[in-house]
């Protein structure tokens with residue numbers, strides 16, 4: 477881990493097509509490695525980013541991923557926000573279950589992302605959109 481952050485690190489990535497998923501994943505991976513995250517944690521971050529970015533395309537059409545590195549309570553965190561102004565999620569509880577999909581998918585994206593990260597939260601309003609917030613703590 478390098479020294480204190482001299483300035484906040486924040487990257488905003490629009491998401492509207494498959495290539496954007498790859499870019500967001502790659503960017504998250506590079507940021508994690510640069511911040512000294514271990515290989516396993518870096519892979520977890522990259523996979524979780526892919527899942528929420530793909531959800532934006534499949535379920536909402538367009539949106540954005542924001543990647544941030546923040547210092548909180550003496551530790552460094554990589555924060556991933558995925559937000560869209562899509563249809564929202566009517567039943568969040570079910571959406572978080574393994575195997576629940578409204579789009580003929582495996583229904584594993586959100587539940588996997590939650591398992592891969594240290595903190596995970598979803599705020600969604602029907603007709604307004606969805607925001608997923610995920611954090612990984614640096615070891």
Ligand SMILES: Nc1ncnc2c1ncn2[C@@H]1O[C@H](COP(=O)(O)OP(=O)(O)OP(=O)(O)O)[C@@H](O)[C@H]1O
Pocket residue numbers: 527531532534535536560562563564565571572576577578579580581582583584585586587606
């Ligand atoms: N950004 C979003 N906007 C609206 N609905 C969403 C969004 N993300 C997830 N959902 C809802 O939550 C459900 C579960 O999402 P999840 O990612 O776990 O599975 P999936 O996308 O259907 O399949 P996959 O396993 O391929 O990811 C989706 O089927 C969809 O109904």
Ligand SMILES: [Mg+2]
Pocket residue numbers: 527530531581584585586
């Ligand atoms: Mg999904």
